[in-house]
Amino acid sequence: MTNPTIGKATLAALERGMEAGLHRGAQVYVARQGETVLDHALGEALPGVAMTTGTVMLWLSSSKPVLAVALAQLWERGRLDLDDPIAHHVPTFAQHGKERITLRHALTHTGGFRMLSVGYPGSSWEEIVERICAARPEPRWPPGEKAGYHMESSWFILGEVIRRIDGRAYGDYARQEIFLPLGMTDCWIGLPPERYRAYRESGRLAACYDTREESLHGGAKELPFTKEPYLTGTNPGGNGCGPMNQLARFYGMFLAKGGVAGQPFLSPQTVEALTAVHRAGMLDHTFRHVLDWGLGLIVNSQHYAGDGIAPYGYGRHASRRTFGHSGRNSSTAFVDPVHGLVVALAVNGLPEDDRHTERFREITEAIYEDLGLA
Numbered sequence: 001m002t003n004p005t006i007g008k009a010t011l012a013a014l015e016r017g018m019e020a021g022l023h024r025g026a027q028v029y030v031a032r033q034g035e036t037v038l039d040h041a042l043g044e045a046l047p048g049v050a051m052t053t054g055t056v057m058l059w060l061s062s063s064k065p066v067l068a069v070a071l072a073q074l075w076e077r078g079r080l081d082l083d084d085p086i087a088h089h090v091p092t093f094a095q096h097g098k099e100r101i102t103l104r105h106a107l108t109h110t111g112g113f114r115m116l117s118v119g120y121p122g123s124s125w126e127e128i129v130e131r132i133c134a135a136r137p138e139p140r141w142p143p144g145e146k147a148g149y150h151m152e153s154s155w156f157i158l159g160e161v162i163r164r165i166d167g168r169a170y171g172d173y174a175r176q177e178i179f180l181p182l183g184m185t186d187c188w189i190g191l192p193p194e195r196y197r198a199y200r201e202s203g204r205l206a207a208c209y210d211t212r213e214e215s216l217h218g219g220a221k222e223l224p225f226t227k228e229p230y231l232t233g234t235n236p237g238g239n240g241c242g243p244m245n246q247l248a249r250f251y252g253m254f255l256a257k258g259g260v261a262g263q264p265f266l267s268p269q270t271v272e273a274l275t276a277v278h279r280a281g282m283l284d285h286t287f288r289h290v291l292d293w294g295l296g297l298i299v300n301s302q303h304y305a306g307d308g309i310a311p312y313g314y315g316r317h318a319s320r321r322t323f324g325h326s327g328r329n330s331s332t333a334f335v336d337p338v339h340g341l342v343v344a345l346a347v348n349g350l351p352e353d354d355r356h357t358e359r360f361r362e363i364t365e366a367i368y369e370d371l372g373l374a
Contacts, residue, residue: 063240068296155237
């Protein structure tokens with residue numbers, strides 16, 4: 001922990017979550033104006049194994065912005081255009097009238113091919129891509145004119161676009177072109193099996209537990225998301241992993257307008273394109289809530305929630321310009337450029353939606369309170 005005074009309310013909120021059985025352990029990292037103010041772990045990663053700031057945590061959907069940056073890199077290099085039809089790069093995707101769906105539609109969740117299950121991890125990459133290409137789009141869904149969060153389908157097909165343009169599997173591209181240049185040495189989209197086993201045997205890989213109230217009576221059970229089949233395949237929108245203080249380096253790059261250690265990683269114009277609002281005021285038919293979207297990033301939509309809480313939100317103190325992404329009932333990472341703030345947070349328990357939303361509202365708002373920004 002960097003500063004006990006700064007983290008007092010934040011850590012108290014995390015500890016209350018442990019006491020309530022919502023999670024067994026947590027990591028939280030906060031930087032302001034490029035300076036670390038809180039880097040802390042508490043509780044257990046596994047039964048009897050302490051959580052540390054170097055423990056590898058599951059990101060789930062917090063993985064999605066990595067793919068958006070991968071596409072942005074190829075855009076900068078002139079290898080694609082954001083309004084390219086997906087079928088321009090993956091011709092078989094055009095089946096059943098999907099030829100009008102573009103990369104931008106997929107990045108803003110307006111493509112209309114939400115397929116709730118793609119068969120991961122039981123199916124191979126090739127089988128999943130073939131299944132998505134053969135799928136029919138949802139009826140009465142003009143691309144770009146209706147919104148609904150795509151949990152997995154669009155991310156697999158975007159990963160295939162990267163593979164066909166670059167030649168490398170998406171997980172290898174992310175590791176070599178994003179994680180290693182950013183110093184994120186313990187971050188992966190798809191762990192090599194031997195690395196998975198080494199992390200797990202050493203206690204450095206946190207398990208993920210079902211902490212819904214109905215499940216706690218028999219003791220929280222480990223969910224499949226942190227077991228070998230799920231973490232050693234490649235799920236572009238769901239199986240990223242790494243410590244929070246390393247995921248924060250990815251978001252720190254955005255705050256630095258694409259720079260890393262004084263060197264350009266993305267251009268400032270590309271960062272602006274990714275984080276600007278590309279989808280505004282549209283009802284998300286998956287979340288049943290109005291949400292704004294950048295390119296692969298959720299722009300703060302709390303102003304649509306009134307006295308409620310926006311799904312995948314950043315708390316009620318975050319500025320309107322805040323952007324980032326969250327992972328299913330377990331993680332969030334975001335940048336608040338108005339306050340020069342980078343936050344990365346993950347816990348290892350997945351409770352019900354309502355209990356999680358309240359838990360993360362309390363934690364994220366405590367961060368602002370600790371910093372005197374509430």
